[in-house]
Structure formats: C-alpha cells, structure tokens
Amino acid sequence: MAHTKYTQLDIAPTISAALGFHIPDRDGTEIGEIVDYNNARAVDQIVLVVIDGIGATLYRKLQSELNHLPGLSADGVFFEIESLPPRITTPNIATILSGYTPEHHQVYEVADTFSTPVKMILELASDWGIKSGIVIEVMGAKAMADRVNLAIGVENTNGIIDYDHRTASLALKAFSREELTLQMIHLRAIDNCVHHFARSWEDIVFAARCVDENLGQLFSGLLKPTLVMVTSDHPIHVDRWTYLEEGDIHVPLIVGYAGTAV
Secondary structure, three states: OOEEEEEHHHHHHHHHHHHOOOOOOOOOOOOHHHHHHHHOOOOOEEEEEEEOOOOHHHHHHHHHHOOOHHHHHHOOEEEEEEOOOOOOHHHHHHHHHHOOOHHHHOOOOHHHHHOOOOOOHHHHHHHOOOOEEEEEEHHHHHHHOOOOOEEEEEOOOOOHHHHHHHHHHHHHHHHHHHOOOEEEEEEOHHHHHHHHOOOOHHHHHHHHHHHHHHHHHHHHHOOOOEEEEEEEOOOOOOHHHHHHHOOOOEEEEEEEEEOOOO
C-alpha cells in the first residue's frame, strides 16, 4: 500500500474508538478503516505491538523473509503511516500511546513519563474500567506502574533475542491470567541488532525473523479473539544502515485478528 495521510498520532484514537471512548483534545484522529474493520467483527481484547526501528521501506524488503506478519495483514488492514519527529524511541512511543505530539505529551526521556500532563491510552482505558497492561523494558515499566493495571518490566540479561521471546511470552500470560483487555508490548531485536551487532543484511534478516517468530507464537497462543495492531516507533536511524529506508519516514501499521475463537 502507498503512504497514507495517517500518522502515529492516529493509533491511540483508533484504539479508544474500538474500546468505546474518546481521547480529549487529542492531536490525532481515529483511522476509520480500522474502526470499521473492528466493528465488523467480535473482539475481546486488543494487543498493540511496537517493533523498534523498522520503517515501511525496510519492512517491504523483509516481507519475503517473514512467515507471520504478512499473513496478519493479508486478512486484515495495512498502512504505511508517517513517523513524527524526533523519530527516537521514547518520544515516539509516547506519541503512539497518547495521540499527542511531543510538544504536548512532553515525554522525551523515560523519566518524563512520571510528569507528562497527558494520559496514555492504557491509562485512559484503566480509568474507563478496561483492564490494561504493558510489557516493556524495566525503566519503562516502572514509569507506567502507577498508570496501568499491570506493568511488567523485562530485563535484557541474556541477550536481545531472549528479551523479545520473554516479552511475547509474558504478554500471553498476562492476557490469560490477568484478564487484560488492552496490552502494549515492545520488541527490540531489530533496532538493537542495527545499533550493536549488524555486519551484513543477513544479520538484520535474522533479527527480523526472530521478531516474526515471537509474534507468531503470540498470535497462535491467544485464547480470545484479539485485534492485533503492529507498528514501529521509527525507521532505522543508524547512519550505516539508513540507506535501507531510502529516505522514507513512514512506518508500517499492520492490523489483523488472532485468537482461537476467531
């Protein structure tokens, strides 16, 4: 699909519309195609997956190497949406989760989460009596601990591949044991590989396959019909590898359904 008019600002309002409430004074707006897609189906829960550091152009180049993500959008909805400045992990995740620009949510570092004047979609859901949770790195979980029903921090003690695997596994457990309706998870293998380990295209492919396999296990393990939304915080911003994005500032937004009751 070609680039759309939509941006990262529109993800949180779309989730709020699917859950039946609105974000006050938001900067973004709901994506009507996703709202219609959701309304035409029964859904018990929503999972938002943020894959760190994969732009729309890189995703297209990787699609033939992946087994699960392309299948999700084949029966769902796919967009290439604009990633907003500064295109750095923490402020862009806050934009995704809030529906506000960085000038308004004021989250540039993890510590800013404690003092941001706006509420993230997870917190708003909790305020509406909709159980929400997040699985993310340890400091991010601490920052969200008092803002959501469940915040799980994952330590990167045995490498980033293990980190992503445990993140997906913990998300499954949280859905089944905590009866969450909305959950966000952050997978980091691609961005971590590009920053620290990649020596060739094959290294990036390996990291992407690991992310895809973890998502496959998540999708197949869901026990309730689930709206799945997969996106990214920013395209590659490591100088050595930015050519893979060809100057593109868009990221994928992949939407579909998973769960045994679907």
